[in-house]
Amino acid sequence: MSFITAYCHLNQEYCAVNGGIISRRDKQAQDPWFKQIYKEQEFAYPKFHKMDTLAQAGFLGSELIKRAAPALLTDYNDDEVALIFANSASSADTDLRFIRSYEQNGSPSPSLFVYTLPNIVLGELAILNKWYGENMFAVLPKFVPDFFLNYTQILLSGGSKAALCGWLEILGDRIDAFLFLIEKEASHAMEFSRENLESLIATGPVTQ
Amino acid sequence: MDNLKEDLKKQIIEQLNLEEVTPADIADDTLLFNDEGLGLDSIDALELIVLLEKYHGIQVTKPEEGKEAFKSINTMAEFIRNRKG
Numbered sequence: 001m002s003f004i005t006a007y008c009h010l011n012q013e014y015c016a017v018n019g020g021i022i023s024r025r026d027k028q029a030q031d032p033w034f035k036q037i038y039k040e041q042e043f044a045y046p047k048f049h050k051m052d053t054l055a056q057a058g059f060l061g062s063e064l065i066k067r068a069a070p071a072l073l074t075d076y077n078d079d080e081v082a083l084i085f086a087n088s089a090s091s092a093d094t095d096l097r098f099i100r101s102y103e104q105n106g107s108p109s110p111s112l113f114v115y116t117l118p119n120i121v122l123g124e125l126a127i128l129n130k131w132y133g134e135n136m137f138a139v140l141p142k143f144v145p146d147f148f149l150n151y152t153q154i155l156l157s158g159g160s161k162a163a164l165c166g167w168l169e170i171l172g173d174r175i176d177a178f179l180f181l182i183e184k185e186a187s188h189a190m191e192f193s194r195e196n197l198e199s200l201i202a203t204g205p206v207t208q
Numbered sequence: 209m210d211n212l213k214e215d216l217k218k219q220i221i222e223q224l225n226l227e228e229v230t231p232a233d234i235a236d237d238t239l240l241f242n243d244e245g246l247g248l249d250s251i252d253a254l255e256l257i258v259l260l261e262k263y264h265g266i267q268v269t270k271p272e273e274g275k276e277a278f279k280s281i282n283t284m285a286e287f288i289r290n291r292k293g
Contacts, residue, residue: 049227107262110254111225 002156003189004196006069007180008061009204010037012173016204017064033175034060045128052094052115053170055124058085061179062125062164069181072162073129082160083122083135084151089171090139091118121168133160143167143178145197152182152192161185210236212285215263223259224252236281245280253278260284266291 009016015023015037023040025033034056038048041064048059066072072081094115102108114120119137126132134155140147152163166179178201182192190196217231220240229246239245241253248256256278260266266288268274277287 046226046228049225105262107258110258111251114251 002152002182002184002192003186004192004200005181005183005186005189006065007178007200008064008068010057010061010175010177010179012175015060015064017068019203022064047124047128050111051124052091052097052112052120053175054087054091054094054118054168055115055121057168057170057175057177058121058125058166058179059128061166061168061177062129065164065179065181066129069183071183072164072181076162078130079133079159080161081129081131082133082152082155082163083125083131083165084148084155084163085119085122085136085166085168086138086140086143086147087118087167087169088139088141089169091116091120093171118168125164131164134158143201145194145201148197149192149194156182156184210285212288213281216281216284216288219259219263220256223255223262224248234281236285238280240278240280256284260288264288264292 006018008018012033013025014021023037026036029036031039034053035049037060038056041060043060043063045059048056051059094112098109098112098116101112118139119135122135122137126135136151138147148165152165155163161184163182164179165182166177168179169176180197180200183189213236214231217234220226220234221229221231226246234246240256241248253274257268257274260268268277273287277283
């Protein structure tokens, strides 16, 4: 058996950790939404500003999960944390920005080009946290609980002891991110099952 | 104050999205690719090549040129002045 020990929702309106909203978007603010969260949460990682929005969403979600479950950083060897992510739009948001960078500005942007693959976010998280375990980024038609259940069980039956999972859908104004931490051993935590995963996705945050 | 060097600092901050850096944080002799300096990486080097073409109309075609020119603001300004003759 394995357990969901922390989770984070992030959409256009709010950011929530373990069901409690920690930040609401200020539409009057000059800063983009993800930068608002970065500042409010007092993160200090200058590379954040160079990332594309897909990687920024992965960074914010994973940092918030680390705060909610600090054992992720202390209880595992660097090859025992797996990363299992998916979405349906792949890196299309950045692909379109890259096309515009050379169509409108006359020259392609190298810093945008490096983000024109969806799995780059996994590299960002691996470098930042020194997580050298298994990783996978799948492009699927929609969020499929069984993909995460089956793939996580396979990895947890091998060398992985924890898996940071995420659905990271970013396209234009549409933001739909849901990250969750699965651990083999935990007390007082929710069982990692299809029903619980569907319930967390469907209900969203519970406090205002 | 050397306007070219000040302009370069602003252009680097904008082109490389160094949002937590101000022009005052970059000394003329700060090493751009040293972790104790600005800590730029290989992608930033490509952005500097784009910057030189975009703002100064200079193409860097030989890798050795960039290696020397991108050491600091001083060397970038010197490179631009030499190329513009």
